[in-house]
Amino acid sequence: MSRLRVFEETAPEAPVVVTSELSEIAAELAxxxxxxxxxxxxxxxxxxxxxxxxxxxxxxxxxxxxxxxGFNSVDVASIGPDNPNKEAARAKFLDEHFHIEDExxxxxxxxxxxxxxxxxxxxxxxxxxxxxxAVPDRTLHWFDMGPEPAFVAIRFFKDPEGWxxxxxxxxxxxxxxxxxxxx
Numbered sequence: 405m406s407r408l409r410v411f412e413e414t415a416p417e418a419p420v421v422v423t424s425e426l427s428e429i430a431a432e433l434a435x436x437x438x439x440x441x442x443x444x445x446x447x448x449x450x451x452x453x454x455x456x457x458x459x460x461x462x463x464x465x466x467x468x469x470x471x472x473x474g475f476n477s478v479d480v481a482s483i484g485p486d487n488p489n490k491e492a493a494r495a496k497f498l499d500e501h502f503h504i505e506d507e508x509x510x511x512x513x514x515x516x517x518x519x520x521x522x523x524x525x526x527x528x529x530x531x532x533x534x535x536x537x538a539v540p541d542r543t544l545h546w547f548d549m550g551p552e553p554a555f556v557a558i559r560f561f562k563d564p565e566g567w568x569x570x571x572x573x574x575x576x577x578x579x580x581x582x583x584x585x586x587x
């Protein structure tokens with residue numbers, strides 16, 4: 405189940421907001437410029453699925469999002485718990501960073517956790533199958549796929565280089581809960 409927890413940055417042990425209500429998640433995130441929607445996937449796709457299968461299954465949704473937002477590139481991030489590089493994949497974006505363009509994802513299967521650091525608050529967004537999230541460019545955040553990653557996400561870009569993380573060097577991410585995959 406999708407979930408939002410909001411913390412004051414100085415109190416990582418005590419969330420001030422906790423909700424799994426999709427409309428509340430969307431409203432709370434909209435206050436900081438983040439778009440959050442729940443879509444109904446038309447096809448079941450398993451983590452580890454090949455990109456061509458996913459593109460074929462979600463072509464109509466992909467084309468609509470590309471047309472509405474002017475994206476020039478679409479790819480698929482798909483990782484299963486049997487991936488031999490899962491530890492390195494998890495570690496890649498666990499530290500606070502930002503991107504020079506919006507980070508837009510549709511979770512086709514599985515789950516992952518975006519944590520956003522905005523105006524003295526930390527917004528922990530557990531994204532699951534059917535969640536669409538658009539994080540504005542330059543928003544400080546980190547992403548955790550958990551120790552046994554299992555997700556498929558369609559990623560949208562205006563510039564393929566836009567997904568490159570620009571790391572802040574701060575230790576904020578280490579102060580907040582990690583995604584353990586069974587939350």
